[in-house]
Amino acid sequence: MDTEMGQPALAEVQQIRVNFTTTSPDLQLPEGRTQLLVPADIKRYGLSRVLNSESMLNTSSPIPFDFLINGSFLRTSLEDYLKANGLSAESTVTLQYVRSLIPPVFQASFEHDDWVSGVDVLSDTARAGVWSGDKFVTGQDRILSASYDGLLRIWNKSGNVIATSASSSLGGHSASVKSAKFLSASQVASAGLDRTVRIWKYAEADDHLSGTLKPTLELYGHKAGIESLDVHGPTGRVLSAASDGTIGLWTTSKSSAPAAPAALLPGANASASKKRKIASSAPQRGPLSLTQPHTSAASAVLFDPADATIAYSASQDHTIRTIDLTTSKVENVITTSHPLLSLCALRRSGGGGGVLLAAGTSARHITLADPRVGAAATSVMTLRGHKNMVTSLCASPDNEHSLVSASHDGTCRIWDLRGARAGTRAEGGGAVSESVYVIERESQKGAQKSKSKSDVPGRGAKVFGVAWDRSWGIVSGGEDRMVQVNRGRDLLAAD
Amino acid sequence: NIDPASLLPKLPRPEELRPFPTIASIEYAGHEGRVRSVAIDPSGQWLASGGDDGTVRVWGLADGKQQWKVKLSSEDPVDVVRWRPGQETSIISAAVAEDIFFMIPSFGNPELEQTSRDILDAGFGYATNGKQLTTANGAARKDPPAKWTRPGARLEDEGVLLKATVRSPIKSINWHRRGDFFCTVSPSGQRSSVAIHTLSKHLTQIPFRKLPGLAQTASFHPSRPLFFVATQRSIRCYDLQKQELVKTLQPGARWISSFDVHPGGDNLVVGSYDRRLLWHDLEMSNRPYKTMRFHPQAIRAVKFHRTHPLFADCSDDGTLQIFHSKVVSDLMEGPTIVPVKMLKGHKVVNRLGVTDIDWHPQHPWCRVASIAKKTKNTD
Numbered sequence A: 001m002d003t004e005m006g007q008p009a010l011a012e013v014q015q016i017r018v019n020f021t022t023t024s025p026d027l028q029l030p031e032g033r034t035q036l037l038v039p040a041d042i043k044r045y046g047l048s049r050v051l052n053s054e055s056m057l058n059t060s061s062p063i064p065f066d067f068l069i070n071g072s073f074l075r076t077s078l079e080d081y082l083k084a085n086g087l088s089a090e091s092t093v094t095l096q097y098v099r100s101l102i103p104p105v106f107q108a109s110f111e112h113d114d115w116v117s118g119v120d121v122l123s124d125t126a127r128a129g130v131w132s133g134d135k136f137v138t139g140q141d142r143i144l145s146a147s148y149d150g151l152l153r154i155w156n157k158s159g160n161v162i163a164t165s166a167s168s169s170l171g172g173h174s175a176s177v178k179s180a181k182f183l184s185a186s187q188v189a190s191a192g193l194d195r196t197v198r199i200w201k202y203a204e205a206d207d208h209l210s211g212t213l214k215p216t217l218e219l220y221g222h223k224a225g226i227e228s229l230d231v232h233g234p235t236g237r238v239l240s241a242a243s244d245g246t247i248g249l250w251t252t253s254k255s256s257a258p259a260a261p262a263a264l265l266p267g268a269n270a271s272a273s274k275k276r277k278i279a280s281s282a283p284q285r286g287p288l289s290l291t292q293p294h295t296s297a298a299s300a301v302l303f304d305p306a307d308a309t310i311a312y313s314a315s316q317d318h319t320i321r322t323i324d325l326t327t328s329k330v331e332n333v334i335t336t337s338h339p340l341l342s343l344c345a346l347r348r349s350g351g352g353g354g355v356l357l358a359a360g361t362s363a364r365h366i367t368l369a370d371p372r373v374g375a376a377a378t379s380v381m382t383l384r385g386h387k388n389m390v391t392s393l394c395a396s397p398d399n400e401h402s403l404v405s406a407s408h409d410g411t412c413r414i415w416d417l418r419g420a421r422a423g424t425r426a427e428g429g430g431a432v433s434e435s436v437y438v439i440e441r442e443s444q445k446g447a448q449k450s451k452s453k454s455d456v457p458g459r460g461a462k463v464f465g466v467a468w469d470r471s472w473g474i475v476s477g478g479e480d481r482m483v484q485v486n487r488g489r490d491l492l493a494a495d
Numbered sequence B: 001n002i003d004p005a006s007l008l009p010k011l012p013r014p015e016e017l018r019p020f021p022t023i024a025s026i027e028y029a030g031h032e033g034r035v036r037s038v039a040i041d042p043s044g045q046w047l048a049s050g051g052d053d054g055t056v057r058v059w060g061l062a063d064g065k066q067q068w069k070v071k072l073s074s075e076d077p078v079d080v081v082r083w084r085p086g087q088e089t090s091i092i093s094a095a096v097a098e099d100i101f102f103m104i105p106s107f108g109n110p111e112l113e114q115t116s117r118d119i120l121d122a123g124f125g126y127a128t129n130g131k132q133l134t135t136a137n138g139a140a141r142k143d144p145p146a147k148w149t150r151p152g153a154r155l156e157d158e159g160v161l162l163k164a165t166v167r168s169p170i171k172s173i174n175w176h177r178r179g180d181f182f183c184t185v186s187p188s189g190q191r192s193s194v195a196i197h198t199l200s201k202h203l204t205q206i207p208f209r210k211l212p213g214l215a216q217t218a219s220f221h222p223s224r225p226l227f228f229v230a231t232q233r234s235i236r237c238y239d240l241q242k243q244e245l246v247k248t249l250q251p252g253a254r255w256i257s258s259f260d261v262h263p264g265g266d267n268l269v270v271g272s273y274d275r276r277l278l279w280h281d282l283e284m285s286n287r288p289y290k291t292m293r294f295h296p297q298a299i300r301a302v303k304f305h306r307t308h309p310l311f312a313d314c315s316d317d318g319t320l321q322i323f324h325s326k327v328v329s330d331l332m333e334g335p336t337i338v339p340v341k342m343l344k345g346h347k348v349v350n351r352l353g354v355t356d357i358d359w360h361p362q363h364p365w366c367r368v369a370s371i372a373k374k375t376k377n378t379d
């Protein structure tokens, strides 16, 4: 049965027959309502209104929808889409509808003294907030930033610094910090170019306007700078990836951590007269394990989101490796065509569960790979659109099909894996998806026109770290010395 | 009837020869004035640069962050920066006028810094300063060809721990792969323009007293005890053990600016100020295997990638030309050279464009030096 919508069509307005489909069980149209004649010049918004109407889904409050045709999001009028793709307006067009993507809105920027290398968030929806249970005080949402100045900072929602980590002379990092994460509402891990992993106790004053970050443990073992770390709060474990291709596994427990390798401690090589212990130095320990699975710099490492005995690491040696942390053995190797600079895991409920890994490359794209041993095709999809290296990735907190990426091109991009097209020959074929939203650096707005033209995409505005949380939204930091917050709540509503 | 085109060798299309650098992706901003030289460290993590502001700077290769800096001179530019080969140390050599400075940039790695210090200090035990030494041909010498000293408290505090001073301004430094020998060239140095130095002994020797023309640059063979010296018009290859001239290459250029020996050891590429790029097969003629002209301005530097089949040149016209080069061991078959990419976009100031180039040890990434900045190019 066809349903005429809106005003009676004028003679010159062409109509197109569409067939609505969806993969969301809760958004199914009533039997016999899926086919419709719509005006040829209708766009996304009009189609969304049609779907929400009484005779269709009859939603209590409007749900914004997006529409996929053959894997591409409809961004023009239906008519223009058909013309652009050489399709006849006579045939029935199948439109797959999905909950819409709402553009991320800029909220705030928090200014630093130096480049920001990494960010993490604390909230009742963030990982560390969940791990903290009752100990997380609702409403005390925090951002943790790591900086090239060697310091960690904890920020509140108003952009005030609640706490700054100790400087080098007081037991802090002696070089740039490259990565930092909350283990819980009261514990932080960090690592950087001084080759140490440091564990900090975080405490706030009663008024929650100030706080302290005290070093509690210094972890030695890496012989090269540490690029990335991940934490697992419930077990107190930390993973680290270093630029010599080594992966470290550490515990935050002083009593169960092995002794630190003496040769790596500060002053180990200095003459006796020069040996001067830092008064406030925290206890020093070594790794639970330190392996070298990679032949080139390891750029990222993470715990499997569902199983903290499994780790995934990505490297400039082009590989992603699955490591069994109980045996320190590499269980699976995925070899790609490019140096890998970042990694994140997307949970999958369908298709046998497990995770899908997204790896950011130096070749400006993101590769999606299936880490299961013997998976038919390891490379599942390629995400294209960044104009420079992809340095950080974070899965959506809301669903299994979207993620955010950060790049040296000065942008963060949001990707929706539901929309994919066939790759061109130059792209090497396969399934290709393009970003649905681009988040520019607020700091660069207005400055762009006066800036001399550069051949380097994103010059002066490289983004190094991004986190995506239901409460905070999208939080990113970079070369502009800013942590930038974009509202991302319900950005891609859960299916 | 034969179609003449069918007789031409079939070259692969550039897109079949990936990976090679295609875009500029990082700018290392900070130098005041021109950057004269760049070098990537043996681990592939750091980029050293030197320039007109008299500083040597070290940058994170991947993030473009300046992590270390020292001012070597307030009058003279830093003409050359080169890392000592080998990952067990982190030592930069840099030429400023007649001085070669040796420095250890600090990245919070005391072990590496100590090993590096030990390497630089070892030669002080010899304390010869060349005085009682003889030249390669056995004759006694009055004046030492170089003085090896501490550079003074200010520089030592900043990690510059050793200095060697020769008689004339140095324009080229190249290390032997084992990291003990290095050679310097001072084009205005007349009879002592080419020097071979032994770091472990703080020793400097002048291997040749006579060269037909002004020496421009020199380099060690990647695997055999051979030594190459370029004058303006020719490149001479010497056997260091037998102390004899092996061959003289005649590239046909009027003024050679630089050359590099292929990592396989049997081929050599030459760049010239008169805009020519020349490929020599050392097993074949003394004349070039191939002469190429891609630039409207002088070629400043040429460099082979150590692991990928790539080489590149850079020019005063502000561009780089990337080439794919397939070298086969078959004596009957010559190398296949395909230009795959021209990278543009460097500002040309006072007719000086891109002044130096280096490749990453593993990845098909190169770095170049130019006006007030350096840019990374990646695949």
Ligand SMILES: [Mg+2]
Pocket: B266, B281, B283, B328, B329, B330, B331, B332, B333, B334, B335
């Ligand atoms: Mg041959």
